[in-house]
């Protein structure tokens with residue numbers, strides 16, 4: 161049986177962790193499926209790792225549709241999540257139309273960056289049969305608001321706001337939450353505060369699932385990688401084995417280790 165939201169919710173309830181990796185093409189989708197990776201994310205990080213931009217802002221709907229199509233052709237068993245790019249969901253109407261385009265080419269759900277302000281959009285999407293993942297914490301499409309890729313939710317007020325926002329989007333009908341670069345203890349609190357699965361990156365081991373950019377986890381990066389990155393190709397003799405090692409590390413909670421998180 162292919163991995164679905166039902167599978168992921170059951171895993172959260174059992175306390176079983178699941179693994180997600182970004183994926184942008186067919187052969188990687190096939191290889192991740194063979195390795196037992198539960199979820200694939202067609203991330204707008206493709207603007208950085210595939211296209212060479214210094215942010216995700218230039219990525220278009222056309223780019224996301226193309227890569228989602230490529231991944232969907234190679235996918236057989238994984239849950240397929242697609243990012244909605246910058247300014248494709250500024251109004252609920254834009255969000256519905258653009259999410260539909262991603263679902264038509266094979267996405268099983270779409271991911272939007274934001275918080276409580278997305279509640280109306282999320283509920284309209286849910287009503288139309290489009291499951292949403294709300295990406296909170298460090299939301300890279302707001303890099304120019306933050307003034308850099310900085311850890312979020314560090315003050316007690318900011319942490320409380322994250323927890324509040326998580327409850328609001330859950331209530332609105334969100335299917336998943338993704339937390340990026342928030343203190344480990346705050347991510348644990350968010351994960352315990354909602355019954356929908358929470359996926360983390362730089363958010364510690366207590367989230368229900370983990371995600372990494374595929375290039376990062378294979379040791380492909382220019383300069384110093386972010387703190388949460390681990391090279392899973394080390395000690396393996398194939399890319400498929402690196403994916404297997406990552407899935408195993410997530411399930412046994414040996415990744416992320418304390419040093420991959422923020423305090």
Ligand SMILES: Nc1nc(=O)c2c([nH]1)NC[C@@H]1CN(c3ccc(C(=O)N[C@@H](CCC(=O)O)C(=O)O)cc3)CN21
Pocket residue numbers: 204205208209216298300309310311341373375376381385386387388
């Ligand atoms: N290759 C790649 N990997 C990613 O994880 C990723 C992308 N690209 N592109 C889109 C966003 C940008 N992301 C980033 C980029 C940099 C940091 C970073 O350098 N963070 C600092 C924390 C700084 C602080 O302490 O506030 C770190 O040390 O990890 C984090 C997330 C995550 N996403």
Ligand SMILES: CC(C)C(=O)C(=O)O
Pocket residue numbers: 182201202203204205206243295338340361371372373
């Ligand atoms: C880093 C992950 C969470 C993402 O949104 C992306 O790859 O675009």
Ligand SMILES: [Mg+2]
Pocket residue numbers: 203204205216243300
């Ligand atoms: Mg993204």
